[in-house]
Amino acid sequence: MQKRIIINSSAIETRVALCEGNALAELHVESGGEQSIVGNIYKGKVLRVLPGMQAAFVEIGLDKAAFMHVSDFWRAPGSDGVDGPPPELTSDLDLEPSLAAYAEDIDGEASDATEPAPPLPATIPAPEPIGIGDEDSPSGEDAAPADDPEDAPTDPAEDSGDSTPKQRQREETPMPSIEEVLTKGQEILVQVSKEPIGSKGARITSHISLPGRYVVYMPTTDHIGVSRRIEDDKERQRLRDIVATGRPKGSGGFIVRTACEGVSKREIVADMRFLSRLWTSIVKKSSGATAPALLHADLDIVLRAIRDLFTSDVRQVVVDRPDDHRRVIDFVDNVLQPKLKSRVELYDGIEPIFDHFGIENQVNRALERRVWLKSGGYLVFDQTEALTTIDVNTGRFVGKKTHEETVLKTNLEAARIAIDQLRLRNIGGIIIIDFIDMEKAANRKKVSEALAEAVKRDKARTNILRISELGLVQMTRKRTRDNLRQLVTIPCSTCSGDGRLKAVGTLASEVLRMVRRQVSTAGHVSRITLTVPTEVGAALQGPLRSGVDEIVEKLGVRITIRVDGKLPRDRSELQIASAPAEGGLAGEAQAAVAGGEPAVNES
Secondary structure, three states: OOEEEEEEEOOOEEEEEEEEOOEEEEEEEEEOOOOOOOOOEEEEEEEEEEOOOOEEEEEOOOOOOEEEEHHHOOOOOOHHHOOOOOHHHOOHHHHHHHHHHHHHHHHOOOOOOOOOOOOOOOOOOOOOOOOOOOOOOOOOOOOOOOOOHHHOOOOOOOOOOOOHHHHHHHHHOOOOOHHHHOOOOOEEEEEEEEOOOOOOOOEEEOOOOEEOOOEEEEOOOOOEEEOOOOOOHHHHHHHHHHHHHHOOOOOOEEEEOHHHOOOOHHHHHHHHHHHHHHHHHHHHHHHOOOOOEEEEOOOOHHHHHHHHHOOOOEEEEEEOOHHHHHHHHHHHHHOOOHHHHHHEEEOOOOOOHHHHOOOHHHHHHOOOOEEEOOOOOEEEEEEOOOEEEEEEEOOOOOOOOOHHHHHHHHHHHHHHHHHHHHHHHOOOEEEEEEOOOOOOHHHHHHHHHHHHHHHOOOOOOEEEOOOOOOOEEEEEEOOOOOOHHHHHOOOOOOOOOOOOOOOHHHHHHHHHHHHHHHHHHHOOEEEEEEEEOHHHHHHHHOOOHHHHHHHHHHHOOEEEEEEOOOOOOOEEEEEEEEOOOOOOOOOEEEEEEEOOEEEEEEO
């Protein structure tokens, strides 16, 4: 399938689209002045150590302190009185699952064999590799604690790697407590693995990795891994030999990326040496920096997309901004392969570039709650704080033969589209897909296989459990940054992001309760003036007039209703005229109700 990268840049927003054929497969969005910090390396200072959470908050210079779980921290051998690696890194059982997960994040599957790592000097921070979400963003985007629900172990029946037994053994390996490895005020070298999402600060790790074009460098391990996406055994061995012989002894570990397939030894070794020099400069800069300090920033979204998405099967890269076009050409010439420059084009048309390539409508549809299937069925996406649900419905599709066949065809199509939409919308975390109930176990197996096949196109780490008898599939997908809806939309000012509004009858009832509440506290009342929104006023003066009459009769007061079209739908105002008390003067009181909570001001 022919792939194309379309880059739409402006001073306000930059969008990068990866198209597979005519379909939009991935969309990356970055607002001006809000460059992604995933992959950035900082020298941070520990602010708080939380034994109850086995985690710490670390100041790295952002608005909010970053969060680090104990599983994300690694002490250099010999530091803090430790003569060797900390307990969690004392055996191959601890290193291999981590490496397998790391390679799985890069290319969608685990890497193969690894080698034990010798101790490294205490002067260099020595983290193990972090989990990387995908080959498209190999800058450490997917580290997560062992107890993170997004890292739930794969169902053994679905697991494509061999690390599941080792993962179970790793869970039995004791981990040092956070108090043993971190103290308040301690300065540590960390890398951002997850963007700040919502009210949460950034997620950080000391398991640092540096991505290159062909390899990913892990400075303080001695492991060599090859992506399973490289299937030819001779090519795998060739690449492993190149990496093994092309690095100085003890210089660090490497993961061979899919883009490395067929590349010459000269280019691979040059990439390895570049990353080694980069790490040396970071360590040198760290020694003279005072925390918090930024030591290394990853590329901006344009060059990051070129580095991670511009593979050999991408036939065209189209950029609509001359400055970015020049930067991309220079980057391809100096960092990638000069021969690829011919595939980079400048779009200078007046029509917006996304409109020209038929992408804009697909972007808009990716924000809709309902997604239609070609068969006539549809999916409904509902995103909450805890999880995302996808409901599958037959819709207009009625089939031709049996009900079971109709359901199976809808579910098979829905499985592929659901995974594609998760990738496009960048939805992560816990995901529940409610397929239409199927009676036959064989059909449920077909849907599970369709899901597994669809996931292969998504390079984000995904774990899927078997489909249940109720037709439910539980899965997790690595979440490293805000999803598309969070990036390009804001909560509704009318419903405060709830997605629902109170019914007119409920609002009218709240107004009448406000009247009774205010009369009960105001004393002698002769007249009440209600100022209400148009919808509520029409209801109180029409179908719900009986409620007003009941209040008038019960309280013995006059009620005047005024309509103000400028009032928000959920806000009403009340003015009370008090009858003169003995020896006193008449007074007035005002009240306003918004969402059922009145605010009273007396004059």
